[in-house]
Amino acid sequence: GVPSANFPPAPVPINIGQTGAWTLTQWGTGFAVYDIKQDGYAPGELSSIVISEQGVITARYSNGVSQDAGQIALVRFRNLQGLEPINGGYWRETFASGQPIEGQPLTGRFGSVRQNALEESNVDLTQELVNMIVAQRHYQANAQTIKTQDQVQQTLVNLR
Numbered sequence: 001g002v003p004s005a006n007f008p009p010a011p012v013p014i015n016i017g018q019t020g021a022w023t024l025t026q027w028g029t030g031f032a033v034y035d036i037k038q039d040g041y042a043p044g045e046l047s048s049i050v051i052s053e054q055g056v057i058t059a060r061y062s063n064g065v066s067q068d069a070g071q072i073a074l075v076r077f078r079n080l081q082g083l084e085p086i087n088g089g090y091w092r093e094t095f096a097s098g099q100p101i102e103g104q105p106l107t108g109r110f111g112s113v114r115q116n117a118l119e120e121s122n123v124d125l126t127q128e129l130v131n132m133i134v135a136q137r138h139y140q141a142n143a144q145t146i147k148t149q150d151q152v153q154q155t156l157v158n159l160r
Contacts, residue, residue, distance in 0.1 A: 071104065081097075
């Protein structure tokens with residue numbers, strides 16, 4: 001059936017806590033402001049990000065508030081020579097390199113983080129120099145071949 005709306009209102013006690021029967025009471029007074037205190041910030045948008053040498057990322061907002069948003073984690077390997085190069089200048093861990101060791105900047109054997117600085121290249125300069133010398137010798141050999149062909153053709157033309 002449908003409940004009837006003829007029941008008189010009844011007080012409902014509210015028990016707070018596990019011991020005793022504490023109840024809440026509403027006093028019949030008019031509305032009034034007792035204290036004006038701001039507990040928040042004005043609206044703001046992200047204006048910049050700053051990264052410290054310790055790797056702490058601080059977000060700065062247009063309302064003047066700065067908050068730490070996170071920290072950069074670094075990884076090192078026991079044997080850097082054991083890393084395997086893959087496409088695009090990336091490296092992959094191998095059994096020879098060992099497992100990655102995580103840490104924070106400026107702790108233990110980890111270095112600092114430099115904002116707006118270009119990292120050192122991970123290109124093997126010795127190998128690149130060898131590749132350049134090999135390419136130069138190939139070019140010289142091809143140029144010598146063309147020169148020889150030109151001399152042979154000139155000699156043939158002169159024989160006629």
